[in-house]
Amino acid sequence: MMNNSLAQLINNVNTSKRSLITILIITLCLLSSNTYANDDFYPPWSHGKNNPVKQRGLEITVPEVDNLPDIHGDPFHSALNIFLGGNYFFVMAPLVEEFVKEHPQFEGRIYYETLPPGLLYKQIEQHGVITVGNMTWQVQADVYAAGLRRVEQLIKEGRSNGKAVPYVTNTLAIMVPKNNPKHILSLTDLAQPGIKLVMPNPQFEGIAQQIEKSLVKAGGEQLKQSVYGTKVNNGETTLTHIHHRQTPLTLLEKKADAGVTWQSEAIFQEKIGNPISYVSLPSQVNTRAIYAATTVKGNLHPEAAQLWIEFLQSQKALSIFKEYGFEAYRQTH
Structure with a gap:
């Protein structure tokens, strides 16, 4: 009788051990899968779709270590350089795609930065020179796109040779x-x-x-x-x-x-x-921002700049913006 009870006890202990090991294995697998899934949390979230160049050469993007999520394209062979506020970086890939369909001469030759407008303004003041990490390069902006007031400031200070064009x-x-x-x-x-x-x-x-x-x-x-x-x-x-x-x-x-x-x-x-x-947020406490664009004084591609600004006002461009909650600009007075 005692032997049977002891055997049953040992069997129960072994069963408990196996169950515990199974639980631990499942937990480790879940933790491992979550760890890898979290890699997708880190920028750039576009997975290369926002890079308009044709030949990319060696790709070494490493999330959290080596990536430039707000720098897009080839600054050395570009035919259009756009500085735009980073809050619509995600719209640029479809915008560029549609723009190139209309103007195929720009395929692979558009460079753009999607940093905060204030930082881009400072870069323009520095004649387009920017340093990220250990790299410094220079790009003369053709178009500056930001909030209307910031664009008007650029014009007022004589850094633009155009007018402010609101679009969304x-x-x-x-x-x-x-x-x-x-x-x-x-x-x-x-x-x-x-x-x-x-x-x-x-x-x-x-x-x-x-x-x-x-x-x-x-x-x-x-x-x-x-x-x-x-x-x-x-x-x-x-x-x-x-x-x-x-x-x-x-x-x-x-x-x-x-x-x-x-x-x-x-x-x-x-x-x-x-x-x-x-x-x-309800409208009574919300704030409406107006996005505008202008050409930058001394730009190297004035015709391309004008084409881009005209495109931003097109129905095709506005329909792309609408997918992300933007509304077409309508003058209220």
Whole structure:
């Protein structure tokens, strides 16, 4: 009797060990698969689609290590150089594709940068010279595309030889992780203690001024001070240099709970399958941005620049913008 009980006990222990080992193996497999899946979280999210060149040579893009997600094309053999605000980098691949269909002479010969407009403005002031990591190069912009006020500033300071041409508008939204785990429903929720934010830096990014206006509309100066003052000081707000890359990545890495961006940026993240969602803002607290373009003084390809600006106003271009939540610009007065 004792022998049978002992044998049964040993058998139960062995069964438990096998079950535990099975659970551990499944857990490790899940962790491994998640690790590899997370590689897709890191820019460039276009997987090469935004590079308009024909001959790429050696490709050594390594996420988190060696990548230039906001530099596109060949700066040494280009026939059109475009500096545009990074908040619609994801629209450029289809725009360039359609533009080249209409003007095949530009196939493989378009270079563009999608950095924040303020940084691109500084690059223009530096005669197109830019340094990223250990590399420095120079590109003279043909077209500068940004918020209308920034474009008008370029013209006012004599750095443009053209006029400001508006073409689309955009609105703000609160970007959050999928399923909105912190249940953030409004701008006022951003002031809650413990809610970690990732926000554009007013020093570098024009969108920050738009966000500050909306914060004041929603909760007065107190809300603005909470988000951009108190929470910055206590570490609950992280400020970005390039929000269209850093905000979604910070959310994907679970280092923040929310961040205010352009609605189009959140729509893009959903489209590519990243676990990102967004909270729309009511019109009474939202801010509408007008996007415009102009030619840059001293540009090397004036005819190409004009063709691109005309294309941005075309129905084909506007339909591409619409897929990501942009609206065609309509003068209100």
